[in-house]
Amino acid sequence: MNNIKDKAFSDEELKGADFEETKFTDCKFSKSQFKFTGFADCIFNNCDFSNALLTSSSFTKCRFEGCKLNWIDFKEASLSSCTFRDCLMEGCSFEKQKLPGCSFPRSNLSSCYFANCDLSSLKLTDINLEKAIFDFCKLTNTDFSGSVTTGVSFQNCRISHTTLDLEGFIQFGLSKGFVLQKS
Structure with a gap:
């Protein structure tokens, strides 16, 4: 190398x-x-x-x-x-991305913008997503457990079988298609 x-x-x-x-x-x-x-x-x-x-x-x-x-x-x-x-990734913009096989352990993605992304089966665990915006994203089997989701906005997203921990679940709940992570 x-x-x-x-x-x-x-x-x-x-x-x-x-x-x-x-x-x-x-x-x-x-x-x-x-x-x-x-x-x-x-x-x-x-x-x-x-x-x-x-x-x-x-x-x-x-x-x-x-x-x-x-x-x-x-x-x-x-x-x-x-x-x-x-990594510090504040304010980044992801448009029309799939991010296959990508992971962001212990990174800060606060105030990031995700638009028209297919984030299916992506593990967004144990990261800071504070004030992130997800707009017209596909979130199927996406895992947000352990992540900070304060102020996160999910607009016009297709959400199913997407996992949140208790704090996130209380904030967003079943109304959007989220499931509670089992401890």
């Missing part, structure tokens, strides 16, 4: 680049433009992607640990089998 540490990437270095089996540590991608950039089997430790622009970029089987990914619009990005552990 290639190792890259303490590097601030320029737009030119990222445009059209493909990275495979590379470990990035303490790297700065903030406000960078990713155009036709691909990452496969990469690890990102404590990297800053805040306000990055992801245009026709893909992340496959990547692991993000302790990264800042605030205010990113993932609409034109492809995310598959990625893990975002202990």
Whole structure:
């Protein structure tokens, strides 16, 4: 595996680049433009992607640990089998995403916007979703147990067999198609 540490990437270095089996540590991608950039089997430790622009970029089987990914619009990005552990992802926008095989353990996704997403069978457990908005999303067998759901809005969503813990269930209840997690 290639190792890259303490590097601030320029737009030119990222445009059209493909990275495979590379470990990035303490790297700065903030406000960078990713155009036709691909990452496969990469690890990102404590990297800053805040306000990055992801245009026709893909992340496959990547692991993000302790990264800042605030205010990113993932609409034109492809995310598959990625893990975002202990990441700050406040205010991100996910439009027309499926997020197959993705997970977000102990991450902060507060104030995120999910629109026209198919989040079926996705585990959104033990994360902060405070004030997140789910608009026209498919939530079938989605698991929200252990997550902070204060102020979350579910608008025009198709919800069935979606799991919440007791606090979330009290807030949303059966009226929307949620089921209570059994202890």
